[in-house]
Amino acid sequence: EVQLVESGGGLVQPGGSLRLSCAASGFTFSSYWMHWVRQAPGRGLVWVSRLRGDGSRTSYAASVQGRFTISRDNAKNTLYLQMNSLRAEDTAVYYCGRDDPGTNGIDYWGQGTLVTVSS
Amino acid sequence: DVVMTQSPLSLPVTLGQPASISCRSSQSLLHNDGNTYLNWFQQRPGQSPRRLIYQVSKRGSGVSDRFSGSGSGTDFTLTISRVEAEDAGFYYCMQGTHWPWTFGQGTKVEIK
Numbered sequence: 001e002v003q004l005v006e007s008g009g010g011l012v013q014p015g016g017s018l019r020l021s022c023a024a025s026g027f028t029f030s031s032y033w034m035h036w037v038r039q040a041p042g043r044g045l046v047w048v049s050r051l052r053g054d055g056s057r058t059s060y061a062a063s064v065q066g067r068f069t070i071s072r073d074n075a076k077n078t079l080y081l082q083m084n085s086l087r088a089e090d091t092a093v094y095y096c097g098r099d100d101p102g103t104n105g106i107d108y109w110g111q112g113t114l115v116t117v118s119s
Numbered sequence: 120d121v122v123m124t125q126s127p128l129s130l131p132v133t134l135g136q137p138a139s140i141s142c143r144s145s146q147s148l149l150h151n152d153g154n155t156y157l158n159w160f161q162q163r164p165g166q167s168p169r170r171l172i173y174q175v176s177k178r179g180s181g182v183s184d185r186f187s188g189s190g191s192g193t194d195f196t197l198t199i200s201r202v203e204a205e206d207a208g209f210y211y212c213m214q215g216t217h218w219p220w221t222f223g224q225g226t227k228v229e230i231k
Contacts, residue, residue: 044211044222044223044224044225045160045162045168045211045213045222045225046222047219047220047222059219061219062219095167095168100170100173103156103158103173103174103177103215104154104156104158104173104215104220105156105158105170105173105174105215106168106170107173107179109168109169110167111167112167
């Protein structure tokens, strides 16, 4: 059974940093692109970033480019999102998701972790 | 970025009746490879999103055949043939043809 479990969320001050983790199980982690998608309170879904299975290619939404860094440790089956220079508008539930090859979509989602940026 | 526009934003439905949600994109979602990458997701209250439909009309694993998708180019529809109580929640379309991937603003399905 595919499982994705996010952790690392919490309260952080504006300008601060936080690292999210997504522990994966039930599939060959290194073979899949992985994504981060976020959802501000009461709002819709927004794609944030993606990372190729071998860690060689990344993409970011313009709103986080230069501040967020996606990475992975395939030996630990874990995806990360390093978030720096956090702003109030980064407040959201962050979901990790598994890319479904050939469908240009996400077939499995984690339960999400809440990041709150506030003084 | 491609703008995805859903309608209606709120949809009161009667149990056992059909329901439809429209999704329109600001650009054609027909990819150079010949496929159209339009997905539909369901998000029940307090839960993470769940994929219902991919590539316009293909149902995801374990998805009820009460859910169907249709459309082409810039106009797409999600149809629930007979609404059940468990269908309450938000529904989002998402395009995977153009980078960055973008979502519709969501449609709230409420049971009358």
